[in-house]
Amino acid sequence: MSKRLFSIVALLVIASMALSACGAPAAGGGDTIKIAVLAPLSGPVPTFGVSTRDGALLAIEEWNAKGGVLGKQIEAVVEDSQCTADPAVNAANKVIDQDKVHYIVGEVCSKASIPVSEIAEQKGVVQISPTSTNPSVTINPDGSTKGYIFRACFIDPFQGLVMAKFALGQGKTTAFIMFDQGNDYVLGLAEAFEEAFVAGGGTVVGKESYTAQDTDFSAILTKVADSQAEVLFLPDYYNIVNLVAAQAKERGVTAAIMGGDGWDSSDLDLAAAEGGFFSNHYSAEDTRAVVQDWVKRYEAKYGAKPDALATLAYDATNLLIAAIEKAGKDDPAAVKDALAALQYEAVSGTITFDAQHNPIKSAVVMQVKDGKVVFAESIAP
Amino acid sequence: MNPTTPSLVQQVIQKRWLGKAFILLLTLLAAWRIVTALLENPTLFLQQVVNGLQLGFVYALIALGYTMVYGIVRLINFAHGDVFMVGAFVSYYSITRFQLHTWLARLAPGLPEGVVLVIGALTVMAVSMAACAILAIVIERVAYKPLRNAPRISALITAIGVSFFLEYFAALQFVFSPNFITYKRPIQVVTWAISPNGITTLGGGNAPPEGSILFSNIALIIILTSIALMLGLQFIVKQTRIGKAMRTVAYDKQTARLMGINADAIISITFAIGAALAGAAGMLYAIAFPQIFFWMGIIPGLKAFVAAVLGGIGSIPGAFIGALIMGQAEVLSAAYISTPLRDAIAFSILIIVLLVRPTGIFGEPEREKA
């Protein structure tokens, strides 16, 4: 029995190694262009992974319907990267070495994107992360920019600045900040907000952290209520916002809750978040054709409104393919240069990249009002 | 070790003063923080205690199931948290898909709303309890029963396997989907602001009156249900024939068989009751924190398990007390010591309690090398 099991496992492993060895030459120089999508389809946040995958696949499908890029069809290689370093590295190695992919869209989480970016940079593969906000994704530890790595989202400081400006503009002078100690997206936004808010003359009356697994925020919210802050800054994803906002009402918190683009989701609990504000890349009411088309097509295909993750994955994939088209050849070195110099009309705004490969785009502030998300103010970079 | 005063050194050693002093120091540090907080703002402190109480009762609901299964089978049932998750989802679907919480209104339209809601909510709870019990019996038959005579660790590993399976199977798009789902509460939240001047109801978005303590109907429901379930469980285990059989099986499976007890059936029933408690807990948890997703069972499950260990695993009142301590530890350390460290502090308390009482607060001394 044990020998049989042993031999089955051994056989499987050898077979897959052999497969990879044989598969390699056939894959190179085919008549498709392969793009890998690394998404956390398992692990704690598969819902983000599924959105990201769906957004990216829709972009690829649209290009293919238009005849592909450089006269070739685009083939998507989806891998599960679990929002964790090791599986993400394995997934990246797999798509680069086994599938001979030259372009990667992903990962969602910074903690997975950073190790992937090091591999991509070393092997000369263009990587564009839709949603990883940590500066280390595109910047080496010595401060230089990684040539092959880009991102499609804001980096934290800008959104924090926008919301601080907005809060101050609304005449609010005291703020309470809540942040997830284990999420660099939230941490970065919280820090940027605090800095800008204090610099603009506001006071931060309290700062408390929690973890992504927490569901009971009563201790912190009681403190918030007690501090009588005018703003509760909560720059987390919608799932945490739903929980906190619902409990805040029960704890007598009267502060206006504000946050970042993580709020953008059809699953945001509008009743709980009533009266809240958040910064976003675009407004679904935006009349630009590209936005309207995107929302319509996504709804037609997946039967739900796109959230921020789907939108950014869609944009990232489009940016990448547009850069391949602009470069005129299937060569990562040329594509990275094309991407760095690209100006593209994306759903989340007209995007150009700065020297550190972060997109430059303007932000809007949205408000949750009467059970709807409405446009409140536009703030330029 | 100082040769001039041997008697003192000996005393220090014999009375274990050094270790005691160390623990006392830690306790005093925490107590000092809490007492100063209490003096500084008594209302705020009381509010935090109430918060902790609510959380503690939520943990108690889950901990009861853990402690019961462990007490009888000596298995750390890691899948318990995931059964709890399934319970939450079953109640969610019975509310949204089948409108089960208002069935009485459809049957007899004239009834007062309160009665309809109470009976409706109880029906939903019964449905999720039943679903979880069936699930647990299936799990027990498939994954644990074949391993009853294997090393205990094998069953633990399959429990972990079952837990992974339930999570990721639930996360598939066509099962429960990987999304965070906002739970539709069958009952509306009413928050009361209790102050010396009387009780007022908190309206949406208004600040509560100065110096009042907030308490919601949800908290009340959770506290009442968990006390009822604990008493019910205590009754089953201590007073009924099945309970007697359970205790016998827990004490010695072989002998129980010789006495004509169907040990396999008793173990199945144990799992079913434990899972039914998890199902009820899942629903109440989702009402308290209205968001459900496939991963939701892990952390509450872990904390409840720790609570059960703290109270002495296997003991039903122990699980209850342990859960209340965990709730207070978490909320008070978040409020007055450090939010980033709140879980670390909760676990440190567990370790310190185990050092002082190696089998938990209400635990019996270990009978065998398990």
Place this chain on the structure above:
Amino acid sequence: MNKMSKSTLWFLGGSLLVYVVLQTLVSTGLLNSFWNTIIRLGGVMVIVSIGLNLIYGINGQFSLGQWGFYAIGAYAAADVTYRWSVNKSADGLVVLMLATTLSAIAILWLHKRLSKVRGLDSLSAFTIYLTATVLLSALSVQIGMALTPVITSLLTALPAAIAMQIVYLLAVLFSAVLAAEISYLFGLPILALGSDYFGIATLGFTIIVKILLDNSDSLLGFVEMKGARGMVGIPKLTSLFWVFIFIVAVVIVTRNLLRSSYGRAILSVREDEIAAKAMGIDIAEYKVIAFVLGSFFAGLAGGLYAHINGFLHPDTFNFIKSFDPMIVIVFGGLGSITGTVFASFAWALVLEGVLRLFLPEGFETWRFVVYPLLLLIIMLLRPKGILGDFEIPFLRQVLPQPRKKEQNTPAEANA
């Protein structure tokens, strides 16, 4: 021993052969970095799991703290090499070496003294040890900072690559010592607990370590660890070669330990504590030995792991993953070293390699549905692990012949 036995030669020859074959495949590019990384991660898992097997499989202590010590080893080693390669300073190395050495001396000295004191409870002993090590660590930071310039200039005099390797090796080894010392301090009071309570206390330890790492920049003051943002800039130095060297070393150490009287004593604690006590075996002592050595291996593996991807994040040391080595040793067969080695590689290759390649397109979300099913099926078919208690000849336990009747049946069967 002048002459090595046949089985030893077979073992050494066999491992050399495996290494040479793999290295050739890697060097010629036949085995790409996808497989290379998986094999190295599997190798790290071998070391962690052997450590855990020593604690649980062989000594019978149900520990879930292995992952915490793994984390400590990883972060400590990474910090040292980071300071060397980025800050160009040996301060991390000097302080770590000084602190661990001084603490080791203090622990050994105190141990000798305290074991003579009758009736000293473990908690009091713990307090004494803790005070001593904390004081010494503070002292070594002071001394270490003073010594740093000298050591740094000494090391910079060497060729950069060699200096880097030296720093790396010392970092990995002394981080393991650090993990072992922490495990000694922690294990002292905790090991007296009964098996499941011990398990939960160690699980608590893992969770506390993870929370501290989440706040490593703010609470612990190690800015370069960047807390929950993840530590970047760790040199990627763990090659196939080092992984293999350490696996072989760990296997040999474990085997020799198990064949010594210490090893038999450790085994006897698992089999029957009361009987062992009656035979005059100091149970507490042997529990500590197994626990400390197992944690040493965990720290070692952590140090190796940190230098594979060059990136560390506290989430890697999440308690859910702390079950992985437990799964591996049960898979491989409790107490079986051969089984552990085999199961670690099989686990890594199947989960990350085979399942990635063989699941059809569109079924990526099914990977973690299939994995627990595999786990369940194997567990139900082979409740004592894939290889049961099979060992290659080199690792076979030599017990006194007449009493060989009941070897290797885990004590808690049918508990």
